Amino acid sequence: MTILPIVRKEFRQIRRDKRALGILIFLPGFLLILVGYALNFDVKHVGVAVLDEDRTPESRRLAEGLTNSEYLEYTWSIRDRSEVDAVLDGAQARVVLIIPRGFSHTLLSGSTATVQVLVDGSNPNSASISAAYMLIGIRDYSSRILTEWMDRRGMEIALPVDIRPRLWFNPELKTAKFLVPGVFGLILLLSTVISTSLSVVREKELGTMEQLKTSPLHAYEIIIGKALPYVGIALVAATIILLMGWGLFDVTVRGSLLLLYGAILLFLLAGLGQGLLISAVAQTQQVAFFLSVFSSLLPTFLLSGFVFPLKSMPWLLQGIGAILPTKYFLIIVRSIILKDVGFWPLWPEFLALGLFTLATVTISSIRLHRDLSS
Amino acid sequence: MNAIREMIIKEFLQLSRDKRMRPIILVAPVVMTVLLGYAATVDVKHVGLVVCDLDNSPESRELVERFTNTGTFEVVGDVARPSDIDAYFDDARAVLAVIMPRGFGRDLKKGTTTSLQLLADGADANTANISLNYARQITIGFSQNLLVEQLLRRGGTMRIPQVAAETRVWYNPDLRSANYMVPAVVAMILMLLTATFTSVAIVKEREMGTMEQLLVTPMTRSQLMLGKLVPYVLIAFVDVILVLTVAVLWFSIPLKGSILLLFALAGLFVLTTLGLGLFVSTVSQTQQQAMMTAQFFVFFPMLFLSGFTFPIENMPVPVQVITYIVPLRYFLEIIRGVVLKGVGIETLWPQALALLAIGLTVLTLAVSRFQKRLG
Numbered sequence: 001m002t003i004l005p006i007v008r009k010e011f012r013q014i015r016r017d018k019r020a021l022g023i024l025i026f027l028p029g030f031l032l033i034l035v036g037y038a039l040n041f042d043v044k045h046v047g048v049a050v051l052d053e054d055r056t057p058e059s060r061r062l063a064e065g066l067t068n069s070e071y072l073e074y075t076w077s078i079r080d081r082s083e084v085d086a087v088l089d090g091a092q093a094r095v096v097l098i099i100p101r102g103f104s105h106t107l108l109s110g111s112t113a114t115v116q117v118l119v120d121g122s123n124p125n126s127a128s129i130s131a132a133y134m135l136i137g138i139r140d141y142s143s144r145i146l147t148e149w150m151d152r153r154g155m156e157i158a159l160p161v162d163i164r165p166r167l168w169f170n171p172e173l174k175t176a177k178f179l180v181p182g183v184f185g186l187i188l189l190l191s192t193v194i195s196t197s198l199s200v201v202r203e204k205e206l207g208t209m210e211q212l213k214t215s216p217l218h219a220y221e222i223i224i225g226k227a228l229p230y231v232g233i234a235l236v237a238a239t240i241i242l243l244m245g246w247g248l249f250d251v252t253v254r255g256s257l258l259l260l261y262g263a264i265l266l267f268l269l270a271g272l273g274q275g276l277l278i279s280a281v282a283q284t285q286q287v288a289f290f291l292s293v294f295s296s297l298l299p300t301f302l303l304s305g306f307v308f309p310l311k312s313m314p315w316l317l318q319g320i321g322a323i324l325p326t327k328y329f330l331i332i333v334r335s336i337i338l339k340d341v342g343f344w345p346l347w348p349e350f351l352a353l354g355l356f357t358l359a360t361v362t363i364s365s366i367r368l369h370r371d372l373s374s
Numbered sequence: 375m376n377a378i379r380e381m382i383i384k385e386f387l388q389l390s391r392d393k394r395m396r397p398i399i400l401v402a403p404v405v406m407t408v409l410l411g412y413a414a415t416v417d418v419k420h421v422g423l424v425v426c427d428l429d430n431s432p433e434s435r436e437l438v439e440r441f442t443n444t445g446t447f448e449v450v451g452d453v454a455r456p457s458d459i460d461a462y463f464d465d466a467r468a469v470l471a472v473i474m475p476r477g478f479g480r481d482l483k484k485g486t487t488t489s490l491q492l493l494a495d496g497a498d499a500n501t502a503n504i505s506l507n508y509a510r511q512i513t514i515g516f517s518q519n520l521l522v523e524q525l526l527r528r529g530g531t532m533r534i535p536q537v538a539a540e541t542r543v544w545y546n547p548d549l550r551s552a553n554y555m556v557p558a559v560v561a562m563i564l565m566l567l568t569a570t571f572t573s574v575a576i577v578k579e580r581e582m583g584t585m586e587q588l589l590v591t592p593m594t595r596s597q598l599m600l601g602k603l604v605p606y607v608l609i610a611f612v613d614v615i616l617v618l619t620v621a622v623l624w625f626s627i628p629l630k631g632s633i634l635l636l637f638a639l640a641g642l643f644v645l646t647t648l649g650l651g652l653f654v655s656t657v658s659q660t661q662q663q664a665m666m667t668a669q670f671f672v673f674f675p676m677l678f679l680s681g682f683t684f685p686i687e688n689m690p691v692p693v694q695v696i697t698y699i700v701p702l703r704y705f706l707e708i709i710r711g712v713v714l715k716g717v718g719i720e721t722l723w724p725q726a727l728a729l730l731a732i733g734l735t736v737l738t739l740a741v742s743r744f745q746k747r748l749g
Binding site: 017019020023027030031034035037038043044045046047062088089090091106107108109110111112113114115116117118119120121122123124125126127128129131132133134135136138139140141142143145146149150155177178194198202281282283284285286287289290291293294298299302303308311313314317331334335339341345346 | 392394395398402405406409410412413414419420421422461463464465466496500503504507508510511514515517518521525528533534535536537538539540541542543544545546547550551553554574578658659660661662663665666667669670671674675678679684685687688689690693707710711714715717721
């Protein structure tokens with residue numbers, strides 16, 4: 001109970017700095033809106049420029065069929081090969097389709113006609129997806145031409161395989177549904193790591209740590225007392241994110257709310273441990289802030305599977321990712337929110353979070369204890 | 375001039391006194407580049423695949439083999455009932471499942487249409503989308519081969535019309551994500567150092583109470599301001615050179631355009647970020663506030679709204695409109711254009727002009743606010 005006065009002191013200090021408090025509470029919502037609306041992996045409305053050297057009904061049908069969807073859009077008509085460079089350089093189109101002279105003649109005589117697809121590869125993700133759209137479209141056109149050709153010859157053929165794709169959990173493939181749980185982890189971690197590390201280091205920088213030293217409190221009591229208010233604030237922020245995710249992006253929690261909050265609390269404690277570890281190392285707020293950003297923002301953004309698929313990374317990076325709490329938290333949160341998974345399939349992730357928290361809190365209280373008693 | 379020099383020296387001394395600051399300024403950008411270069415890959419590889427082969431015929435096994443041959447998919451489970459697939463999706467072991475119905479091989483041999491079910495876990499929308507596309511391509515290829523085989527068997531030397539596509543990728547033929555991301559890191563570091571560091575450096579004097587001391591020196595306000603800003607601009611450009619070196623030597627990113635042009639335009643970009651940093655310093659009382667404001671209300675929104683990882687053309691139209699006032703958007707177009715496409719000022723002048731306009735506006739606003747606050 002000796003930590004209560006410290007908690008009260010920290011709360012008073014936070015309350016006095018109205019703006020920092022405002023940032024801690026409203027920032028999550030702001031970021032959620034930003035991420036929810038702006039971050040989108042869906043590749044749609046890709047600009048396609050067409051160079052139709054053939055100018056026949058067949059070539060026009062191919063060009064129109066390909067670009068008449070929400071994925072590929074006819075944006076530009078090129079008359080000459082020399083214009084292709086300029087169109088791709090100036091990014092007027094990301095894809096150029098070239099239908100060579102003699103296209104329909106070759107097709108109608110029953111052989112294989114080749115078209116060229118040029119893709120702007122500077123954004124590899126969009127490029128590979130748009131190339132796939134183009135290829136699927138061209139193959140589709142090809143099999144239609146084939147069936148018509150057989151029809152005309154009085155032969156009936158059936159396409160061998162009919163594909164029935166189905167999506168689970170997120171049938172409209174909304175990126176927001178995938179990212180909202182990610183934002184959740186990102187914001188919670190950032191705000192706890194930064195605020196705990198800064199609040200401890202500020203005492204060091206302003207020299208008030210000395211005053212705390214003279215108090216009869218044990219090092220870990222001071223630290224936990226300082227960090228607890230931020231955990232409380234982060235819980236409020238978490239609730240705001242959940243409500244907004246539900247209201248704005250239609251992300252409903254399918255699983256157990258109790259389990260979800262349990263996971264959030266555990267994750268916040270992990271962030272607290274990380275923040276304390278940083279405060280044990282840093283002497284100035286500037287350093288503490290950048291260590292916090294580097295150790296929480298970047299890895300969370302990059303190595304946790306928030307945006308980029310973990311499995312495609314080199315094993316070393318996957319290894320680093322495996323140490324970080326966010327990876328486990330994201331798996332838990334996505335599973336609970338999107339798939340209604342219970343505790344048992346997720347216990348290894350819970351265990352990993354617990355171990356991380358235990359390790360960081362132990363190491364940092366040993367270090368800070370040494371600092372304080374020196 | 376002397377006064378500014380003294381101020382710059384003071385700032386550098388202060389920075390070097392903090393031992394932990396040096397690695398942050400010199401090592402962190404390199405670490406970030408390497409991390410982003412390797413990690414920021416949206417290539418989809420080793421996607422977990424669950425196979426539910428209810429047919430177990432040579433045909434169904436051939437299709438499964440086609441899936442695994444590409445390296446995109448890795449079979450993580452072979453289940454006997456479709457209901458067993460759930461467990462693999464639940465803990466994210468698999469993203470895709472393929473179900474081949476009973477009679478799959480028989481129908482194919484008979485020449486009638488058989489159906490194939492592909493299930494994807496849409497929770498990870500991007501991976502699901504790309505995997506489904508791959509799976510469809512594989513299946514369509516399989517299907518077309520069968521069709522051609524059948525026709526050849528039936529008609530002997532029959533002629534078959536087909537369309538083949540020859541795909542070529544420009545600028546980044548191997549579709550390496552590093553080529554796209556690493557140039558962007560240069561922009562990110564420029565922004566981080568010039569916007570965040572400067573705002574914090576100024577507020578720190580205020581929080582520590584040393585601002586008063588600086589004000590009573592014979593320095594003018596603008597000298598004071600320049601003295602605070604210049605060191606970070608210098609550091610930022612050193613870091614840009616560092617990161618570009620890593621990019622070219624380590625990631626062998628082709629630097630196709632003119633490096634001088636890049637630096638000149640980076641100068642324009644820095645105008646905007648310095649202005650923002652200065653502005654943040656005028657609205658913050660403590661370092662904590664300055665850092666959070668700079669990070670969360672400048673850095674993050676700029677990162678997300680600039681096309682850093684997420685293409686602008688995918689955003690809803692109102693959001694797209696907002697991106698026009700984000701300076702990073704223009705600088706990313708510039709740096710990617712110069713580095714990957716090798717384009718010059720004749721293509722990039724609209725972006726350069728936009729940066730200049732935004733830079734002058736922001737800087738004027740910030741400087742006048744800064745002067746007022748000091749007075």
